[in-house]
Amino acid sequence: MPWRTTLLGLGWLLSASLLGVVLFHWRTELVSLLTPLLHGVAALVETRMDVAGISVLQRGSEQLLELRLVSQHPIQLYGRDFPGMDVSATTLVTHAMLHFFIFGMALVSGLMLALPDWKRGLGLLGLLAGGLLLSLVLDLPFTLLGSIEGLLLQHLAPDQLNQHPLVFWERFMTQGGRMVTALAISLLCLNLAGVRWPWLSRPTA
Amino acid sequence: MREPLTKAWHQPSFPVLFLLLAVGLMAGYYALPQTLIDQVIVRYFAVVPGAHILDWLTPSYTVTSESTRILSPLANLNVLKGCEGTEVLLILYAAIIAMRRPWRATLVGLLVGSAVVFVLNQFRIVALYFVVAWQRDWFEAVHGFAAPILIVVLCGIGFLGWLRLTEPTTEPTTAAAPKQAEA
Numbered sequence: 001m002p003w004r005t006t007l008l009g010l011g012w013l014l015s016a017s018l019l020g021v022v023l024f025h026w027r028t029e030l031v032s033l034l035t036p037l038l039h040g041v042a043a044l045v046e047t048r049m050d051v052a053g054i055s056v057l058q059r060g061s062e063q064l065l066e067l068r069l070v071s072q073h074p075i076q077l078y079g080r081d082f083p084g085m086d087v088s089a090t091t092l093v094t095h096a097m098l099h100f101f102i103f104g105m106a107l108v109s110g111l112m113l114a115l116p117d118w119k120r121g122l123g124l125l126g127l128l129a130g131g132l133l134l135s136l137v138l139d140l141p142f143t144l145l146g147s148i149e150g151l152l153l154q155h156l157a158p159d160q161l162n163q164h165p166l167v168f169w170e171r172f173m174t175q176g177g178r179m180v181t182a183l184a185i186s187l188l189c190l191n192l193a194g195v196r197w198p199w200l201s202r203p204t205a
Numbered sequence: 206m207r208e209p210l211t212k213a214w215h216q217p218s219f220p221v222l223f224l225l226l227a228v229g230l231m232a233g234y235y236a237l238p239q240t241l242i243d244q245v246i247v248r249y250f251a252v253v254p255g256a257h258i259l260d261w262l263t264p265s266y267t268v269t270s271e272s273t274r275i276l277s278p279l280a281n282l283n284v285l286k287g288c289e290g291t292e293v294l295l296i297l298y299a300a301i302i303a304m305r306r307p308w309r310a311t312l313v314g315l316l317v318g319s320a321v322v323f324v325l326n327q328f329r330i331v332a333l334y335f336v337v338a339w340q341r342d343w344f345e346a347v348h349g350f351a352a353p354i355l356i357v358v359l360c361g362i363g364f365l366g367w368l369r370l371t372e373p374t375t376e377p378t379t380a381a382a383p384k385q386a387e388a
Contacts, residue, residue: 016358024350061342094349101354176231176292179357183296184224191220 008112015108016101023097023104028056028063030100031093034136042067042141048075049085054144056093063093067144078156089147091174096140099182103132106186110195124193131185139178146170219303227299234291242286247273250323251289255282255330262331275330280338282330290326293356294319300364310371314364321363325356 023030035054043051049069057064068088075082107128114120146166153161161167173181234242248270256270259277268277275282301314329352336347 016354020351020354024346062345092345092349094345097350098353101350102357105358171235172228172231175235175287176296177228179292179353180224180227180231180296180299183300183357184220184227187220187223 011112012105012108016105019101019104019108023100024094027093027097031063031065031096032056034096034140037133037137038065038067038141041137042145045141045145048077049087052086054141057090059090064090065093065096065140065144066090067141067148069148077152078160080156087148087151089144089151091140091143091147095143095178096136098178099132099135099139102179102182103128103135103186106190110190110193113195114193120193120195124189124195127189127193128186131189135178135182135185138181139173142166143170143173143178146173223299223303226303227296230295230299231292234295239286243273246291247284247286247289250291251284251326251330254327255284255334258327258331259334275334280334282334282337284330288330290322290329290356293326293353293360294322296357297322297360297364301367304368306371310367314367314371317367318360318363322356322360325359329356 032055035056039051039054042054046069049071052068052070054065054067057066066088067090069085070087071082071085073084075085077085107125110124110128111121114124146164146169149164149166150161150170153164153167169177237246252270252273252275256268256275259275260266260268263277263279266277266279268275268279270276273284275284297318298315301311301318304311306314332352333344333348336343
């Protein structure tokens with residue numbers, strides 16, 4: 001029915017606007033909640049140095065997520081010896097909000113289509129929550145680690161800069177990859193939850 | 206009576222194919238020489254048209270372009286790789302191709318999608334220019350959040366519209382006759 005489609009569309013647009021405002025307003029709090037998880041993943045991947053911290057900081061009018069790696073003891077990096085190391089990288093907190101927004105809108109769309117099947121709706125909620133965490137974990141710690149690795153390689157072994165997987169991943173994520181990852185995982189969650197989109201189809205005779 | 210959208214959409218293979226295509230397209234794009242991306246794609250698909258629009262919109266200021274920068278007495282904007290709209294374009298291409306529609310519908314989707322992304326990106330550049338000029342504090346919000354989300358949402362709506370318009374109307378099929386076997 002056209003009125004139903006119109007209502008759904010208006011509801012969807014209203015939800016998108018509200019979600020955008022809410023996410024931007026509470027972006028610092030939301031990302032701060034994630035820092036223990038991001039710290040754990042970064043520590044798991046980075047084996048040469050210690051993760052001194054992953055935290056939200058304010059620089060000018062920008063909110064940044066900073067990852068700091070340190071080594072208190074002598075360390076060898078790309079064939080060079082250093083008495084110690086203290087290196088950090090930052091990314092905009094708003095970048096994390098893209099994941100929240102895409103998964104939030106996938107939830108809104110899924111619930112609109114799954115209702116009144118509450119069981120399917122709950123399944124979708126669980127899947128999307130897991131998918132969101134996966135999407136964030138694939139982005140933030142790896143992007144920050146890739147940024148640090150790129151910095152090190154640029155100074156210590158520029159010939160290896162384009163071959164390092166973390167550097168490749170960082171470039172992919174910052175140049176559209178985070179949107180692709182979030183969209184693909186959220187679509188997979190919608191499909192796995194069995195959400196159907198019949199109202200999109202053209203009526204047949 | 207309505208049919209389910211398409212098999213492709215409902216199968217988990219769509220998101221996987223979409224992801225693989227997007228990664229492949231992006232890897233191919235970023236394998237291009239940096240000079241080609243900056244001096245041809247970024248310059249002629251984002252900077253030059255953006256500078257012309259801004260020059261027309263602000264008659265009291267002369268807006269020019271130089272390499273990847275939009276220059277004026279009001280504000281200067283450096284359009285970096287990734288800000289020329291290619292990422293959204295490649296995401297849209299991946300989604301359209303991953304739907305595996307007939308080639309004509311796919312071609313129309315790609316062409317119309319390219320034009321839409323180009324126009325949306327010009328709006329984004331113009332908006333960012335005015336944000337830099339008048340409300341620098343909003344730059345992070347507009348550049349890192351509102352603009353990419355708005356473009357993705359609008360492209361998503363356009364993609365769903367393309368899906369609906371190009372949905373094949375299938376004729377009712379007759380059930381296959383059971384196979385006969387003779388002993």
